[in-house]
Amino acid sequence: MVTTTHSQSEQHDQPVIQVQGLVNSFGPVVVHEALDLTLKRGEILGVVGGSGTGKSVLLRSIVGLKRPNGGTIDVLGSRLNELNEQQRSQVERRFGVLFQRGALFSSLNLQENVALPLIEHAKLPREDAEYLARIKLSLVGLPAKAALQFPESLSGGMVKRAALARALALDPDILFLDEPTAGLDPIGAAAFDQLLVTLRDALGFSVFLVTHDLDTLYAACDRVAVLSQKRVLVTDTLENVAKTDDAWVQEYFNGPRGRAAKHSVASTISKE
Numbered sequence: 326m327v328t329t330t331h332s333q334s335e336q337h338d339q340p341v342i343q344v345q346g347l348v349n350s351f352g353p354v355v356v357h358e359a360l361d362l363t364l365k366r367g368e369i370l371g372v373v374g375g376s377g378t379g380k381s382v383l384l385r386s387i388v389g390l391k392r393p394n395g396g397t398i399d400v401l402g403s404r405l406n407e408l409n410e411q412q413r414s415q416v417e418r419r420f421g422v423l424f425q426r427g428a429l430f431s432s433l434n435l436q437e438n439v440a441l442p443l444i445e446h447a448k449l450p451r452e453d454a455e456y457l458a459r460i461k462l463s464l465v466g467l468p469a470k471a472a473l474q475f476p477e478s479l480s481g482g483m484v485k486r487a488a489l490a491r492a493l494a495l496d497p498d499i500l501f502l503d504e505p506t507a508g509l510d511p512i513g514a515a516a517f518d519q520l521l522v523t524l525r526d527a528l529g530f531s532v533f534l535v536t537h538d539l540d541t542l543y544a545a546c547d548r549v550a551v552l553s554q555k556r557v558l559v560t561d562t563l564e565n566v567a568k569t570d571d572a573w574v575q576e577y578f579n580g581p582r583g584r585a586a587k588h589s590v591a592s593t594i595s596k597e
């Protein structure tokens with residue numbers, strides 16, 4: 326059984342992530358300046374913004390892959406920059422991460438791929454880890470026979486599902502997804518969005534979701550955070566964000582693609 330250590334200071338009604346005054350730069354290039362962001366418990370937060378606004382850098386700062394140049398990041402009741410390495414890895418064990426190019430290992434079949442974090446981090450014996458891996462693979466809607474298949478023999482949608490199963494291997498409290506529907510056809514992308522919502526409802530994790538996909542925002546996100554001008558310009562429901570007086574927001578949400586995504590969700594709801 327996988328167990329997690331919950332911080333005693335963690336309160337149920339606290340946000341699971343609170344970023345305040347975040348600064349990130351690479352040499353002279355300042356990416357974030359006084360950036361604030363909150364992820365509430367159990368929500369799916371869509372993080373959007375123009376290319377190069379720092380969505381991936383923000384994700385990487387929170388999961389510990391980029392050390393911020395300033396500000397604070399509180400995750401699950403712990404202030405990250407005050408933790409020692411061991412405390413930090415305990416917090417990070419409660420994350421599930423699916424990177425855009427977060428490829429599976431091509432030399433391992435799906436069950437071995439998903440079992441890997443269970444063997445490495447939860448120290449489970451291989452047989453138990455692979456048994457749990459098969460459960461995770463079925464949780465994301467893959468047929469039993471897929472467990473023994475190798476990534477290269479599968480469709481893009483199936484690989485994405487398997488990568489999601491791996492991100493869920495350690496029963497994370499927070500799932501980080503970077504462009505999860507990139508490269509999928511619209512039907513595969515819609516199925517992935519639906520799966521994400523179903524799993525969130527069933528398992529109760531919180532989701533930090535970087536995306537360019539307007540359909541995903543409409544279909545899966547409870548709130549949307551817009552990155553612009555080195556900070557989070559606005560975080561609100563999609564309806565309210567779309568009313569924000571900002572050129573990029575207006576073009577993105579109320580331009581032709583935004584209107585099409587809105588219409589497509591409205592017609593799906595009316596058919597239900």
Ligand SMILES: Nc1ncnc2c1ncn2[C@@H]1O[C@H](COP(=O)(O)OP(=O)(O)OP(=O)(O)O)[C@@H](O)[C@H]1O
Pocket residue numbers: 351356374375376377378379380381382383
């Ligand atoms: N390791 C790095 N070294 C130097 N600059 C970097 C590094 N990583 C990111 N950057 C810069 O930080 C800025 C933000 O990058 P980031 O990848 O977070 O943008 P993004 O909003 O995710 O973009 P996109 O939507 O195109 O994926 C860019 O100007 C990028 O060139």
